[in-house]
Amino acid sequence: MRAPILLCLALLGCPKTPAPEAAAEGVRPFPEALPERPFVMPEVERATLSNGLQLAVVRNDEVGLFNVRLFLRGGSSLDPAGKEGLAELTFDMLDRGAAGRSAAELAKALKPLGGTVGAGAGRDSAAVSVSGPSKNLEPLLDLWADVLLRPDFPADEWSLLQSKAVADHEASLEQPTEVGRRVYRHVAYGDAYTGRLTTSASLGGLTRGDLVAHHAAVLDPSRAVLMAGGDVDLATLVPLLEARLGSLGAASPLPLPAPAIPAEGEGEVIYVVDKPGAPQSVLRALLPVMDRTDPAWWPFMVGNTAFGGAFTARVNMNLREDKGWTYGARCGLDDNTGPSLWLCSTSVQSDATVVGLAELRKETRDVLGDRPITADELAYFQGYLVNGFYGSYETPGELLGELWDIWTYGLPADWLERYVPSVQAVDVAGANAALRSAIDPDRIAWIVVGDLATHREGLEALGLPVVELDRDGRPVAEAP
Secondary structure: OOHHHHHHHHOOOOOOOOOHHHHHOOOOOOOOOOOOOOOOOOOEEEEEOOOOOEEEEEEOOOOOEEEEEEEEEOHHHHOOOOOOOHHHHHHHHHHHEEOOEEHHHHHHHHHHHOOEEEEEEOOOEEEEEEEEEHHHHHHHHHHHHHHHHOEOOOHHHHHHHHHHHHHHHHHHOOOHHHHHHHHHHHHHHOOOOOOOOOOHHHHHOOOHHHHHHHHHHHOOHHHEEEEEEEOOOHHHHHHHHHHHHOOOOOOOOOOOOOOOOOOOOOOOEEEEEEOOOOOEEEEEEEEEOOOOOOOOHHHHHHHHHHHHOOOOOHHHHHHHHHOOOEEEEEEEEEOOOOOOEEEEEEEEEHHHHHHHHHHHHHHHHHHHOOOOOOHHHHHHHHHHHHHHHHHOOOOHHHHHHHHHHHHHHOOOOOHHHHHHHHHHOOOHHHHHHHHHHHOOHHHOEEEEEEOHHHHHHHHHOOOOOEEEEOOOOOEOOOOO
16 A cells, blocks of 8 residues: 555655644645636526426537436336346346347447447436437437337347346455445445345346336336437427427336435444455445535535545545555545435555554544634635536536436425535534534444454454444354
């Protein structure tokens, strides 16, 4: 882990980092915040097709390209118990053969048009998209509609995809970072949909018929929204989309699950997953906090950015720049349909596992105690957030992603307009109060994925309960 730092020193190319003593006192100097850039939020034009399908368009004619996406609410949250992975593989299959064209024939048809068609499913939604030169809008929409509405689910392609999915899943279980992600989800959510995990058995048990039925059940206009951006306008799009999607009728939709509520921990605990011989250890911290509609979310988010949400925030400057234990450490928010999760995550060299965890605990308690966020820190990271927000919308596709977030999670329609003034309204007292209110250090769940034989004694010496889990986040059965 120290190699890049030593190389940098050898080449005399490293910027001087603050002395550990200065960082420990919380007096690391910050440059003056950059001035706010002038910015005008792009206008969003809206319409509704005859079947109730909503359309939002963000026009940008600087280059002759367009992007159209159909978002469907649900995603992997609709996977039945025991069939985890169904939504993901269903949407992965859409462009592998549609309307009588094979995957190769679809690719051949797209190539001279300069376009791409893609599909995928995430936790709470799925999407089918098309992009390319606006001069080829109509033929590209034709191919997109075939993939969306008329997939063939060819048996040979399904056999290959299923085999690859199982093999990729089994390989991922050897990656400590992936194991850490799986474990935190199950620790936080248990057997709710967010905590149910894909397994080799769930992937291997899926059939082509499962995919066909899932596709038919989720194509419901009442749970869908069309979003378009680039060199295309509302007047042009409405008749083209009406002709291709207007006949899409209401399905018999699968019931959406209730929002997943993360479990409240009863006390600070260390969960460990054994990875014998691992040269690194994955460290994670998790704690349920408020959701994004809570007014306290804004001061908490800003305060957390100063604490651990950026390269120059305290956590990374300590563990990476001062200690040299890791390539990076971050603390952020995993926002969901219910309460958000506060997460800290890093990978450290194996011999820094125990001291790294102890340092993360110390940083967390310090920011809640005698080293609160300072006014200089707050001002710097407010500028970082505001200017970063503006930079996020230089392409229509990025703005469409934010509109999808607003739609999926039921955020206020003016969420984007609220962002900058809400960030700028946070003062240092409010940021620190939000951190102290939301983060109870005595309820944090710590997750360690590493060589347990090497670290068990040191972790137990921290004085916290140590619970061993398997790679699915379930307690390891004690030997009889």
